[in-house]
Amino acid sequence: MIQNILAFILVFGIIVVVHEFGHFYFAKRAGILVREFAIGFGPKLFYHRKGETTYTVRMLPVGGYVRMAGYEEEADLRPGMAVQLSLDAEDNVEKIDIQGSDESVDSVPVEVSSFDFDEKMYLTGRVGMDTEETTFNVNRDALLVEKDGTILQIAPKDRQFQSASLPNRMLTNFAGPLNNFILAIVAFTLLAFVQGGVRSDEARFGNVEENTPAAEAGVETGDRVLSIDGQDVDSWNEMVMIIQENPNEELSFTLETEEGDVYEETIVPSGVEVEGDTVGRIGVEAYMEDDFGAKLTYGFTETFFIISQIFTLLASFFTGGFSVDQLGGPVAIYATTEQVVQAGTVGLISWLGFLSVNLGIMNLLPIPALDGGKLLLNIIEGVRKKPLSQEKEGYITLVGVLFLLILMLLVTWNDIQTFFLN
Template sequence: MTTIVTFIIVFGILVFVHEFGHYFFAKRSGILVREFSIGMGPKIYAYHKNGTTYTLRILPLGGYVRMAGLEDDGDTLAKGMPVGLVVNEQGIVEKINLSDKISLLNAIPVEVSDWDFDQALFIKGYENGDESEEVTYQVDHDALIVEKDGTEVQIAPLDVQFQSASLLNRMITNFAGAMNNFLLAIVAFFVVALLQGGVVSSTTTIGQIQANSPAAKAGLKVGDQVVKVNQTKVATFTELSSKITANPNKQLKFTVKRHNTLKTITVTPKKVISNGKAAGQVGIVAKQKIDHSLGAILGYGFKETWSVMVQIFQVLRNMFSGFSLNDLGGPVAMYSFTSQAAKYGPVSVITLLAFLSINLGIVNLLPIPALDGGKLLLNFIEAIRRKPIDPEKEMLLTLIGFAFLMILMVLVTWNDIQRYFFR
């Protein structure tokens, strides 16, 4: 239960922060955000204010922002559909009811024959089943539509649609989700440093050696400072660990400083399987040091975020030379990581939150249609061409990208299930 609750909280924070970035900059750009949803599925609660309907939905995983004019936003009106129109004293439509779950007082029953909510702002139809006379109503710029599930959202005239914003504002809005994820990681790492009372760093000095490990058999001792591996200097334990991990069953020459004397010791990392891939281990644990200074604590969020970003980009680069599903992880992998982090307390969970937030930000910026990065790529192409891309072609690219992501998600999820539950 602890893992489930932690997973929901971590996943919820990641999605909320990401979507809030899009929401905030869309509003600042004059783009109508029709709905901001926390959760997915059937609606539990809805509140409408300043053009946006805020909804809470039953499944506590994910969320979304409906921006006017995008491919995932559209009204479900159709010719011949019965609707209820609520008009003001001037006869202008203020609310259009499409739902058979809700009855509106004084609503005029109309069978729709035509409408335009983009520019002309009207709706036509036959009142009370009388097909002898077609009636036209003007629609208020900020009129509400009661959708079939009972959710009230504002109509989206052309002037408040996404495409009507300037190119720069659209680019900022597309980038804002990932930007917020990076900012969340910075804040999370800063909180980690506060909770630890300072910045904990692992040195290249050996703090512990496992019994009967390759390190013990090779003659390494606690207190040895590893200076080089195969004549390559190592300044951090991360660099040392990377060298070891990448060389299973291969001899490595460690240059160590012991009592101010340099020694060369040959160590052969044993081969282990980690997440479906071969990796080397020698059985050492780094000696840690803590910097309690305020400057170190303040800078930790930025330094650690940048460090993780560099590592992720290295992984992405390596994927071009040898792609493997084991390099990717979906919700199942996230759940597994959360389960492990929850065992070690808040610091581990917040560290995981930061790591996942950076991952989410970077993945969303990949130039794949349907992702934020794909949208940004189309924005750049539009800037070069100095004219918008054909909406139909953009829709086709988005559908192709979405199909690719869905197939990849299925493959990754199945691979994760095999890795974490049947290994």
């Protein structure tokens, strides 16, 4: 179980970090202030501040986020709060401590009445027991200590998300899924080199297992199946289907060796019980293409294949009806990870690539609160020549969050029933 948990955290953690790094990189590139880069959700376990950004690790390792200034964030500071101010040599505010942890003699206790960190850069409030209010100038790079102790930098308006150009905002929103596709390409390319080649789609024999019908018939690695019982065979999957459908039945194979010689051989597939059904097996593995070009291009071809399969599944929701059984959440990922761990490094790399593609596609769906929904709002803004009001965008995002929350609860409960209660 510990192995499974660690594998789940490792795989999911890599995918989330790579996804969020896409948003992080292009936000920084566009001049947007990234206040926090978080791995996980919930209470923070660890944080480190470097440059303008605070990096945090939080308790629940089921996701992460990049906190961009002015982007779906709610200020911790409000009028009426008691805070501790740290001032520089010119009496400008360089740190605002909401938590109240700064008890140094130089800190100034203030009850906040008003503030503006967007443009005017000031904070007004009553100092100590004074009845008169004092107004302090606030540095553009002043720090804010939140209630949980996380130190963030305040963000003037020109550093906020909405101040970036529309193309830069679109690229920042798209960068997360883009990084997932890049990660998948890298993972599948690495997989091809680790496993020594790429599985061929040809109906060609790979490794022939000992004491199996194929070994007894004398076939060899590299032999290509031209036909079975006179029926032309064009692919590995087609060959497998014919063999599986004919357990304990004589099949006449027309084969071609790697040297180009054609010969015929009769093979009787063994009957093997699989989930209550008897299927045929002859004891050969798929042929592995080990040339450098095939390994190098496998990342692209496999990623594209999975993307096409996902779109086929999504299309079936509209043509064949939607079912929660067709979806899987964190519980299903964990349950499947248990099987993947048994396959070792090859299984984990393959699973990493597969999940990364899935996360990239799912995030591009035009659902509010997902990256795809944000891109849709960007497109609407481009057509209208002006953004939606923050109020309307907030309502749309709230609807998306509620929809995703309900869907996640349904999917999670369905996964628990499928993997643990049945």
